[in-house]
Every structure is written in structure tokens, then in C-alpha cells.
Amino acid sequence: MLKQLNQLSQLKQLNQLGDLKEAQSILQQRDSQRYGAAQTLYTQAQDLLGAYNRSLDTQTLRQCMLVLTECIRASRSYPEPYLLLAYIYHALRLPQLALRYLRVVSHLQSDHPLLLKLQQAITDGYEAPLVQRKSSSSGFALLDLEEVDYDALYDEVDAHIAREIRTVMDIPLPVRPQGSEELIADLQSWRVGIEQTLELLGSQLEVIEQEIDCGPLRSKLRLIENRWRQLTAMEEHSRQFLNLRQAMFFELALVQAEADQDHPSEQQLEGFLDHCDAWADQLDTLSSRGLDISELESEYARLVEAVTQLQERLDS
Numbered sequence: 001m002l003k004q005l006n007q008l009s010q011l012k013q014l015n016q017l018g019d020l021k022e023a024q025s026i027l028q029q030r031d032s033q034r035y036g037a038a039q040t041l042y043t044q045a046q047d048l049l050g051a052y053n054r055s056l057d058t059q060t061l062r063q064c065m066l067v068l069t070e071c072i073r074a075s076r077s078y079p080e081p082y083l084l085l086a087y088i089y090h091a092l093r094l095p096q097l098a099l100r101y102l103r104v105v106s107h108l109q110s111d112h113p114l115l116l117k118l119q120q121a122i123t124d125g126y127e128a129p130l131v132q133r134k135s136s137s138s139g140f141a142l143l144d145l146e147e148v149d150y151d152a153l154y155d156e157v158d159a160h161i162a163r164e165i166r167t168v169m170d171i172p173l174p175v176r177p178q179g180s181e182e183l184i185a186d187l188q189s190w191r192v193g194i195e196q197t198l199e200l201l202g203s204q205l206e207v208i209e210q211e212i213d214c215g216p217l218r219s220k221l222r223l224i225e226n227r228w229r230q231l232t233a234m235e236e237h238s239r240q241f242l243n244l245r246q247a248m249f250f251e252l253a254l255v256q257a258e259a260d261q262d263h264p265s266e267q268q269l270e271g272f273l274d275h276c277d278a279w280a281d282q283l284d285t286l287s288s289r290g291l292d293i294s295e296l297e298s299e300y301a302r303l304v305e306a307v308t309q310l311q312e313r314l315d316s
Contacts, residue, residue, distance in 0.1 A: 031075070038075035041067055045084065061088070062156065069160060073167060076193045079108045079115075086118055095122050100203040104196060150211040157204045161220045164197050168227040176292035177234060179242035187235035194228040237291060244282060248299045251275055255306040259313065266314055272307045279303075 048064035051057075065088060071081040086101035099122060105115050171190050174183065201221060205214045251272070258268050279300060286293050 031077075034075040035078060038071045038078040038081070041071035041074055042078070042080050042084075045071060045081065049084070049088075058152075062152070064088075065156070066159075069163075072196075073164075073193075076189075076196055077108055079105045079112055082108070083112070083114055083118065086122075090118070090122050094207055097203055097207060098122055100200060104200070150208055153204070154208050154212055154214070154217070157201065157208060158217060158220075160204075161201060161217060161224070164201070165220065165223050168194060168224050171227070171231065173227075173230055174234060174238075176295075177237035177241045179238065179245040179295060181242065184235060184238050184242065187231055187238060191228065191231045191235055194224060194231065198224060198228065237286070240286070241293075241296060244279065244296055245299050248279060248296075248303050252299075252303045252306055255303065255310055259306070259310045264310060264314055269307070269310055269314060272310070276300075276304055276307055 045064050045067040048060055048067060052060040052064060065085065068081040068085050068088075071078065082101045082105045086098040086105070089095070089097040089101065098118075102115060102119055102122075105112055109115070168190075198221070201224075205217060205221075208214050208217075255272055258264050258272075283293055283296055283300060286296070
């Protein structure tokens with residue numbers, strides 16, 4: 001029996017490994033595409049910042065920052081746009097925002113060579129040489145932005161929230177949880193991305209609220225928060241489905257292995273029956289929450305059928 005169980009376990013592991021490798025390949029390909037798009041956007045942002053340094057046109061700087069936010073949306077794990085936004089906000093005398101972006105970088109790449117330098121510059125109050133001027137003996141001078149344009153910042157954040165709302169609403173939320181590792185990976189990626197977005201938008205609102213009531217913006221932000229809650233719940237339930245499905249699959253293998261024995265054990269049967277009762281309770285709990293458990297019910301039905309056949313054999 002032990003040999004059969006080992007063989008079944010190895011077979012299951014091989015099947016799972018194949019599925020996992022396929023899912024990983026798909027995710028890696030998608031991440032590579034997103035990373036490439038983010039690099040392209042980052043190059044555009046650098047060009048815009050260079051154009052701003054030459055023209056001092058605030059609209060150009062604003063466009064640069066918008067492209068950087070698009071870059072972040074394209075690839076949440078790409079640290080460069082966070083660093084450049086932190087640098088720009090530092091130059092705009094908004095250290096709170098700069099530090100928020102740097103905290104994201106510290107999670108993504110704690111050993112990034114520019115992270116510590118920029119953190120130290122903000123902490124020590126060093127100026128950021130954002131704009132080049134010919135009259136400066138050093139070739140650089142700090143942009144004079146002591147007075148923050150809160151109205152313009154409000155409009156930018158309002159537009160940013162609108163774009164993020166469209167983005168999160170385009171996320172294909174499944175109609176029911178699924179015990180799929182690929183789906184769970186997608187849900188986790190989307191959830192983490194929204195969490196980062198909410199943190200950054202929240203920090204921007206904190207700055208604006210020093211001068212302007214942001215009630216309307218926070219109302220809009222709740223749409224993103226609601227989507228985050230939906231994705232979080234779907235991820236949690238899908239993980240439950242996956243764990244239950246895998247557990248019942250393995251239990252079925254144990255039941256079948258026991259049934260193949262010349263003299264099946266009644267003690268083993270009692271254990272199988274207890275497990276079936278426990279899983280039935282879990283399925284009832286999930287169903288009471290309004291979840292579609294048909295995927296799990298079919299797996300449970302196969303298990304119960306196998307246990308019933310084993311019981312009938314022992315009773316005969």
C-alpha cells in the first residue's frame with residue numbers, strides 16, 4: 001500500500017509540476033511584455049524631463065509625470081519610474097510623496113544604487129538639481145517651486161484616479177472562485193498593484209488636503225477600494241477552493257489505494273468517513289456565503305462514491 005501511495009503522490013506531483021511550469025511560462029511571458037512596455041514609457045518620460053529642463057514649461061513636466069504613472073501601471077515591479085517620481089517630488093518640495101515612492105522601491109529592490117542616495121538627500125534636505133540653467137556656475141540650479149500649485153495637483157490626481165478606475169474595472173473578475181493556480185497568481189498580481197496605487201494616491205491626497213477639500217476625490221477612490229476588496233475576496237476563496245480540491249484529490253487516491261488491498265482496514269474507513277463529514281461542513285459553509293461550489297461538489301461526489309464502495313465491500 002505504501003508503495004502505491006508513493007506512486008500516486010509522485011504522479012500527482014508531476015502533474016502539478018507540469019501545470020505550474022506552464023502557468024509560470026505564461027506569467028513570465030506576460031511580465032516580459034509588460035516590462036518592455038514600461039521601459040519604452042520610461043524612456044519617453046526621460047525625454048520629456050529633458051525637454052522640460054530646456055524649456056521650463058510646467059505642462060511638459062506634468063506630462064512627464066503622467067507618463068511615469070502610466071509606466072508604473074504597465075509594470076508594477078519596475079523600480080525606475082518610482083525613483084524618478086520621487087526625485088521630481090523632492091524637487092517640488094513634496095518630501096512626503098517622494099518618500100512614499102521610495103518605500104515602494106525599497107520593497108521592489110532594496111539594494112538599488114540610487115535608493116539610498118535619494119533617501120539620504122531627502123533626509124538631509126539636499127536640493128535636487130532638476131533644471132539646468134546657463135547662468136549657474138555649476139551648470140545646475142534648483143527649480144523655484146516654493147509655492148505648490150494645489151489646484152493643478154488636484155486636477156492631476158483627479159485624472160489619475162479616473163484612469164485607475166477604468167483600469168481596475170477592466171480587470172476580468174471571475175464570476176466564481178476557481179481552484180486555479182494561474183488565476184490565483186493573476187488575482188494576487190492585480191491586488192498588489194491596486195494596493196500600491198491606493199497608497200500612492202492616498203499620499204497625494206494627504207498633500208492636497210493641506211489646502212483643498214478632497215472629499216469628491218476620496219469618494220471616487222472608494223470605487224478602486226471596492227474593486228480591491230472584490231479581488232481580495234476572490235483570491236482568498238480561490239485559495240480555499242484550490243486547497244480543498246487538492247486535499248480531496250489526495251484523499252481519493254488514499255481511498256482507492258485502500259480499496260485495492262486484499263483486506264481493507266475498517267479503521268481507515270472510519271478516518272475517511274470523518275474526513276468526508278469535515279469537508280461536507282466546509283462546503284456547506286462556503287455555500288452559505290453564496291459561493292458557487294459546483295467545482296468542489298463534483299470532486300467531493302467522486303470521493304464519497306469511492307468511500308461508499310469501500311464501505312459496502314467491508315460490510316459484505
